[in-house]
Amino acid sequence: MKLFQLLCIVVLSFCSIQLRAQLTDVASASTGYNPSAPFFTFSGNTRLYAESSSRQGYFSERPRQYAFWEFNPTFALFGIPFGVNVLYSTEDDSLRQHINMAALSLDPTILKNYIISRAQAKAEEYLAKYEGVLESAKDSIAMYGDSLAKYNPERLKELEETVRMYDIRGMSAKDVLARRDLLEKAGLLSTFEKVMLWMPRVVVGTSYPSYNEFTLNGIGVNGVDFEWNPGKFYMAFTTGKVLNPIQQYIRYPVNVIKNPDSTIIQPIYGRNLTAFRIGYGRRDDTYFILTAMKAKDDATTQPYDSTKISTDTVPTVSDVTPQENYVVDFEGNVSLFEDRWILRGEVAGSLFTSDTRSSDIQFGDSTNSDVPGIVKDNINLKVSSFIDWSALANTTVNIPETATRFSATARRIGAGFRSLGLLNQRNDYIRYDVRIDQGVFNRQLSVGGFVRRDLDNLISWKRNTTEIFAYGVTLGISPRKLPYIRAMYSPYYQRNDATNDTFKVQNTTSLLSLTTGYAYQLFDVSNNTTLSYTTNTIRSFKAISDFDLSSITLGHSVSFSFPLTVSASVGLIKQNSTIKDFQQINITNIDINANYTLFDVWNLNAGINLANEKNASTRTGFFFGTTVPIWKIAVFDLRAEKNTFSTINTNAGQFLADFNETIVRATLSKSW
Numbered sequence: 307m308k309l310f311q312l313l314c315i316v317v318l319s320f321c322s323i324q325l326r327a328q329l330t331d332v333a334s335a336s337t338g339y340n341p342s343a344p345f346f347t348f349s350g351n352t353r354l355y356a357e358s359s360s361r362q363g364y365f366s367e368r369p370r371q372y373a374f375w376e377f378n379p380t381f382a383l384f385g386i387p388f389g390v391n392v393l394y395s396t397e398d399d400s401l402r403q404h405i406n407m408a409a410l411s412l413d414p415t416i417l418k419n420y421i422i423s424r425a426q427a428k429a430e431e432y433l434a435k436y437e438g439v440l441e442s443a444k445d446s447i448a449m450y451g452d453s454l455a456k457y458n459p460e461r462l463k464e465l466e467e468t469v470r471m472y473d474i475r476g477m478s479a480k481d482v483l484a485r486r487d488l489l490e491k492a493g494l495l496s497t498f499e500k501v502m503l504w505m506p507r508v509v510v511g512t513s514y515p516s517y518n519e520f521t522l523n524g525i526g527v528n529g530v531d532f533e534w535n536p537g538k539f540y541m542a543f544t545t546g547k548v549l550n551p552i553q554q555y556i557r558y559p560v561n562v563i564k565n566p567d568s569t570i571i572q573p574i575y576g577r578n579l580t581a582f583r584i585g586y587g588r589r590d591d592t593y594f595i596l597t598a599m600k601a602k603d604d605a606t607t608q609p610y611d612s613t614k615i616s617t618d619t620v621p622t623v624s625d626v627t628p629q630e631n632y633v634v635d636f637e638g639n640v641s642l643f644e645d646r647w648i649l650r651g652e653v654a655g656s657l658f659t660s661d662t663r664s665s666d667i668q669f670g671d672s673t674n675s676d677v678p679g680i681v682k683d684n685i686n687l688k689v690s691s692f693i694d695w696s697a698l699a700n701t702t703v704n705i706p707e708t709a710t711r712f713s714a715t716a717r718r719i720g721a722g723f724r725s726l727g728l729l730n731q732r733n734d735y736i737r738y739d740v741r742i743d744q745g746v747f748n749r750q751l752s753v754g755g756f757v758r759r760d761l762d763n764l765i766s767w768k769r770n771t772t773e774i775f776a777y778g779v780t781l782g783i784s785p786r787k788l789p790y791i792r793a794m795y796s797p798y799y800q801r802n803d804a805t806n807d808t809f810k811v812q813n814t815t816s817l818l819s820l821t822t823g824y825a826y827q828l829f830d831v832s833n834n835t836t837l838s839y840t841t842n843t844i845r846s847f848k849a850i851s852d853f854d855l856s857s858i859t860l861g862h863s864v865s866f867s868f869p870l871t872v873s874a875s876v877g878l879i880k881q882n883s884t885i886k887d888f889q890q891i892n893i894t895n896i897d898i899n900a901n902y903t904l905f906d907v908w909n910l911n912a913g914i915n916l917a918n919e920k921n922a923s924t925r926t927g928f929f930f931g932t933t934v935p936i937w938k939i940a941v942f943d944l945r946a947e948k949n950t951f952s953t954i955n956t957n958a959g960q961f962l963a964d965f966n967e968t969i970v971r972a973t974l975s976k977s978w
Contacts, residue, residue, distance in 0.1 A: 347420065350379035350390075351977040360968045372397050374405075380416050386502060387416035391511075403550060403574075407526065409511030414503055418479040425494040429475040433468070467492070480590050506534035515544045515581070520654035520696050521599045521635045522581050522727035535588060540595060542583035548726075549577035551607035575603035575628045579727060587639075597635040597654075601726035603628035605662055627661040631726040632685065646705055653697040657685065658724035664690040694720030694733075709745030709752070721765050735762045743780075752782040770804040772811060789824035812847035832865040853883035859895075869903035892920040899929075909933040923953045943973040 356373035374395035381388055389411040398406045470492050477485060483503050489495035513531035516523050522544065529546015552574040579601040587593030605628035635654035642648070667687040696719045703712040721734035743754035760774035778796030798815040823836035841856040861875035877895040899913025915927040929947035936942050950966045 346381070346383055348379065348381045349978055350377075350381075352377045352379075352975065354974040355972070357969065357971045359970075361965060369397065382416065382420065386505075387413055387420075389413050389416060401552060403552075407512035407528075409509050409513055411507065411509040411513075412505065413507050413509075414505045415479065415507070417499065417502055417505075418482040421482055421489070421495060421499060422477060422479045425474050425477070425489055425492070428492075428494060429471040432471045433475065484588075504536045506532055508532050513544070515542075517542070517544075517581065517583065517597055517599075517727070518595075518635060518637050518652060519698060520652060520656075520723075520728075521597050521633050521725055522579070524729040525579075525727060527579060538586055538588070540583070540585040540587060540589070540593060543581070545580040546578070547576065548579045548601065549574055549603075551576035551604065553607075573626050575605065575626070576607045577601060577603045577629075577726065581727065589639075592639060592641050594638045595636070597633075597637070599631075599633045599635075599725070599727055601629075601631045603630065603662065628663060629726065630659040630662050630686070631724055632657040633725050633727070646703065648700075648702045648704075650700045650702075651698065653695065654723070654725075655693065655695045656720075656723050656725060657687075657691060657693050658722065659686070659688050659691040661690045662686070662688065664688040667691070692722040694722030694724075696720055696723045696733075709743075709749050711741075711743045713739075713741050715739045718764075721763075721767060734764055734768075735760050736764065750784050750786065752780075752784075754780040769809060770802045772800065772802040775799045789822050792819075792821040794819045807848070810847050814845045816843050817841075830867040834863045834865075836861045849884050851883070851885050853881060853885065855879070855881045869906075871901045872898075873900075874898045891922070894918050894920075907935055921954060923951065925949070925951045940974050940976040943975070945971045 353376045354373070355375075356371075358371045360370070362368070362370050372395070374393060374397070377390070377392040379390050391407070391409045391411070393405065393407045395405045398404055470488060473485075473488060474492060474494070482489070486495055486500055486503060490500065509531040510529075512526050512528050514524060514526055515531050525548055527544055527546040527548055529544070531544045531546075533542040534540070552572070579599065581597065581599040583595055583597045585593055585595030587595075589595075633654055633656045635652065637652035638650070640649040665688065667689060696717075698715070698717045700713065700715040703710065705711075715738070717737045717739075719731075719733045719735055723733050725731060737758065737760045739756070739758045741754070741756040743752065745752040755778060757777045758775070761771065762768070763771040776796065776798040778794065781791070781793040783791040794817070796817045798813075798817075800811060800813040800815075802809070802811040804810045817840070819838070819840045821836065821838040823834065825832070825834045827833070837858075837860050839856075839858045841854070843854050845852055857877060857879045859875055859877035861873065863871060863873040865871045875895075875897045879891070879893040879895070881891040883889050883891075894917070896916045897913065899911065901909065901911040903909050910932050912930045913928070915925075917925040927947060927949045929945060931943070931945035933941065933943045947969050948967070949969070952964045
């Protein structure tokens with residue numbers, strides 16, 4: 307049923323796109339508006355993807371058949387820019403967090419992209435007859451500007467227009483607001499558009515705000531996202547639901563070999579989040595911003611449904627608890643010398659309560675409490691609450707003229723620091739990281755290096771402290787008309803201070819990578835040959851899990867004068883290890899594929915992959931694909947592949963069972 311609904315929606319959307327595009331042209335012409343500022347513009351893209359497989363992958367919960375549809379139109383009505391983002395997937399499940407999403411946005415970025423595209427096209431057209439005269443135009447204005455203004459104002463106007471057009475050609479969308487006066491003087495920005503550029507960005511529906519590293523970044527918020535940056539004033543606000551409550555805790559027999567459909571669905575409390583930002587400056591330049599965030603679980607949502615829980619699978623109370631989180635953050639960014647030197651810093655403090663049902667912390671009566679009343683009235687401190695802080699300092703130097711780039715970063719994430727506005731967060735460590743890259747001889751030679759050091763156990767709450775130290779050097783040689791060379795060497799050391807051998811960690815890893823390649827012409831045939839070698843060595847405490855891994859791959863591609871490209875590669879992988887069942891592994895890989903284009907629009911590709919692990923297993927894969935436009939309606943892409951895996955002995959079979967699978971993937975896409 308879901309798939310049928312999806313197909314109906316998509317067919318209607320593809321059929322209506324052409325009508326809407328025609329409406330754009332008709333509306334612009336019928337209203338008599340200047341073509342530079344049309345009454346109605348409509349653009350965007352859409353994509354329908356479907357996949358069907360004869361089996362479910364190991365360790366994967368993705369179903370054998372699924373499909374999704376993306377629809378991302380943008381339109382402007384009377385110069386007011388709007389955007390729509392829709393995702394509809396058959397994988398959406400009421401027992402999990404929703405995949406389906408929809409959002410309506412009012413975004414001045416759409417208008418900026420339109421304005422800069424129009425302005426640059428006009429500048430290119432104007433400068434076609436003045437190419438190479440920028441410096442002479444500037445000199446003429448500097449030396450003879452007063453005289454020209456008096457005796458030949460038309461010539462002065464022409465020279466000033468030439469300089470303006472050169473400046474406009476080098477602009478990007480982010481420069482539109484800051485340099486709106488330049489565009490207005492060139493007649494490329496209307497008064498109405500100038501006003502509309504001051505609009506805030508507003509998203510209603512599902513959005514993915516990107517605040518900073520310590521507060522809110524990457525998670526989906528179903529609600530309202532607001533950002534406004536007029537001049538040097540900055541403000542942002544986000545509020546909405548980030549987790550839907552899930553009451554079921556269902557466990558099927560978990561054996562990924564015998565039953566690939568095995569899965570566990572954990573109960574989750576509903577969670578809401580609110581964040582606010584205010585500051586000075588622009589986020590793509592110098593700025594100072596204060597951020598506050600609150601996230602809280604709804605403890606009234608019952609995470610357990612006793613009628614759907616097996617008695618042997620009920621988690622303990624500590625497994626799932628309602629949580630609450632406050633984070634306050636201040637960050638600053640200073641950009642100097644046209645972004646050649648950037649200084650950035652950030653500091654944040656968090657209050658995290660792991661169980662809002664736990665007992666309150668008693669501060670005494672209200673008359674003599676040392677805790678401010680505003681704190682007690684607005685923040686509930688529990689026995690499960692803890693406070694910590696994080697900080698970051700970074701400096702970056704980027705000099706394009708000398709191909710020099712340098713960065714140094716110091717980062718501290720407290721052991722108790724938590725932000726429920728982040729997707730993945732590692733805490734309890736200090737890291738120092740320095741990197742440098744330098745190009746010479748017109749970038750035909752590049753050298754680089756990095757040094758990194760990590761320490762954890764910041765408050766001595768763990769059994770021992772772990773230290774990580776790593777460094778690396780890179781070399782790139784790209785002489786013209788000669789083979790290129792890429793080399794990288796990077797050792798990695800991990801140690802802890804445990805005195806008990808059971809908990810002792812003492813690992814040393816080294817990685818060496820060498821790659822060379824050469825592109826050359828032989829008659830009417832273009833050739834490209836590459837050779838790569840990689841070796842990875844790990845040494846562990848008392849040789850418990852040592853291994854040496856090396857691989858070498860030779861590849862070659864041939865492009866003919868007619869639209870055919872053939873590529874092939876052969877690779878050897880060898881591993882020696884002290885780990886049982888992985889002590890000696892030898893794998894040979896062969897890949898061959900071809901690509902051909904018919905009538906300049908119809909692409910065909912096919913290939914084969916063969917892999918053999920000596921005395922253990924074999925794998926064979928075939929694929930065929932095609933991409934073809936369906937008139938002006940859409941582009942259709944189809945790929946079918948067949949993969950087989952078979953074991954030779956029982957030792958290999960205990961990890962992966964034999965399989966024979968067929969996978970078909972189809973995509974229908976359209977941009978307008």
